[in-house]
Amino acid sequence: MNVTPDLDARFREAALREGLVDVRFDVLDSPIGDLFVAATERGLCRISFWPEGMEDSLALTFGPRVLRAPLDDVRRELAEYFDGERREFDLPLDLRVAPFPAEVLAELARVPYGRTDTYGALAAKVGRPKAARAVGTVMNRNPIPIVLPCHRILGANGSLTGYAGGLDVKLRLLQHEGAMLA
Amino acid sequence: MMEVMAPEIPPFERFYLEHRDEVLGYLRRLLGQRAEDAWQETFLRALRAYNRLQHARNLRSWVFTIATNVAMDELRVKPHLPADGAPAAELRRDAFRELEHLTDDLPPTERAAVVLRYGYDLPYTQIADALGSSEEAARAAASSGVRRLRRNQ
Numbered sequence: 001m002n003v004t005p006d007l008d009a010r011f012r013e014a015a016l017r018e019g020l021v022d023v024r025f026d027v028l029d030s031p032i033g034d035l036f037v038a039a040t041e042r043g044l045c046r047i048s049f050w051p052e053g054m055e056d057s058l059a060l061t062f063g064p065r066v067l068r069a070p071l072d073d074v075r076r077e078l079a080e081y082f083d084g085e086r087r088e089f090d091l092p093l094d095l096r097v098a099p100f101p102a103e104v105l106a107e108l109a110r111v112p113y114g115r116t117d118t119y120g121a122l123a124a125k126v127g128r129p130k131a132a133r134a135v136g137t138v139m140n141r142n143p144i145p146i147v148l149p150c151h152r153i154l155g156a157n158g159s160l161t162g163y164a165g166g167l168d169v170k171l172r173l174l175q176h177e178g179a180m181l182a
Numbered sequence: 183m184m185e186v187m188a189p190e191i192p193p194f195e196r197f198y199l200e201h202r203d204e205v206l207g208y209l210r211r212l213l214g215q216r217a218e219d220a221w222q223e224t225f226l227r228a229l230r231a232y233n234r235l236q237h238a239r240n241l242r243s244w245v246f247t248i249a250t251n252v253a254m255d256e257l258r259v260k261p262h263l264p265a266d267g268a269p270a271a272e273l274r275r276d277a278f279r280e281l282e283h284l285t286d287d288l289p290p291t292e293r294a295a296v297v298l299r300y301g302y303d304l305p306y307t308q309i310a311d312a313l314g315s316s317e318e319a320a321r322a323a324a325s326s327g328v329r330r331l332r333r334n335q
Contacts, residue, residue, distance in 0.1 A: 001203055001204070001207030002203050002206075003206050003221070007218055007221070008202070010222060011221075011222050011225055014222060014226060015225075017228075018225065020224065021229075022233065025195075047300040056192075059191070059192075059193040062230055063195055063233055064192070064233055064235070065194045065196055065229060065232050067195055067229075068195050091252055108194070173194070
C-alpha cells in the first residue's frame with residue numbers, strides 16, 4: 001500500500017502549516033551538480049555539495065523534526081544566480097556558529113560578486129591579521145557556500161587553495177562570475 | 183576535535199519514509215476509504231511528539247500505536263477487549279493471507295490485534311502498547327479474532 005505523491009505532498013504541507021518542522025531540506029539540481037539546501041523558519045541554514053549524512057547533521061544542530069519540502073525562494077534565487085541574473089542573495093540566513101566564525105562570515109558576505117580576496121586579507125579585516133589559517137578553517141566549514149561566497153577567497157599567491165565542492169567547482173563559480181584569476 | 187555522534191532519534195524524514203506505506207496499509211485494513219485522513223493525522227501526531235521522544239526504541243510499534251488510536255477515534259470506539267478464557271487460537275502466515283479479506287467484519291479491536299500480529303508481525307507486547315492493554319488481553323483479542331475469522335470462512 002504505497003502513499004501517493006499527492007497524499008505525501010498534503011502531509012508535508014500540513015506539517016509546515018502547523019509549524020511542526022525544525023528544519024526542512026530539499027535537493028536542487030544546478031549546473032555544478034546536486035545541491036542539498038536546508039532552512040529553518042528563520043532562514044537558509046545549509047547548502048552542501050554532499051547530501052550524504054546531511055539529515056543527521058541537521059537533526060543534531062536544529063532538532064529531529066527534519067522534513068523534506070520545497071524551498072521555493074532558495075530554488076529561485078540560486079537559479080537566478082546560475083542564470084547570471086542575480087549578483088547578491090536576498091535570502092534570510094540562520095547561521096548558528098561561534099563568534100569568530102560569525103565575524104569572518106559577515107566579512108566574507110561583503111566580498112562582491114566577480115571579485116576575489118585572500119585568506120590573509122579577510123583575517124586582517126576582522127582584526128586578526130595573523131589568523132589566515134583560522135580563516136581558512138572557517139571557509140572550509142562554511143555552512144552556506146555560494147550564498148556566503150567562500151569561493152571568492154584565494155591563497156596569497158592567487159592559488160585556488162581548497163573548496164568543499166572541489167577546486168573545479170570553485171574555478172567554475174569564479175569563471176561564471178567573470179572574476180579575474182591570477 | 184569535535185566528535186560527531188549519530189543522533190539516537192533518527193531525522194523525522196527517515197522515520198517517515200520507513201513507515202508511511204505500512205501505516206497506510208494498516209489503516210486501510212481498519213478504516214477502508216477513510217484511511218487517508220487518518221494516515222495524515224497519524225503522522226501529524228507523530229511529528230507533534232517527535233521532539234519529545236526520549237529514545238528511538240520501538241519507533242515502529244510507536245507509530246502503529248498512534249495509528250490505532252486515530253483509527254479507534256475515527257470509529258468512535260474504545261478498544262474492546264474480549265474476556266479471556268478461551269483456548270488461544272493462532273494462524274500461520276499463509277493461512278492469514280487466505281483469511282485476511284474477512285478482517286473487515288471483525289470488531290475493531292480484534293481487527294487491529296489480528297492485523298498487527300499476522301499482517302505486520304508485531305509481538306504481543308507491542309500490540310498491547312498499541313491497544314493500551316495488557317499482553318494477555320492483546321493475545322486474547324487476536325485469538326478471538328482468529329476464531330471469528332475461521333467461523334466466517
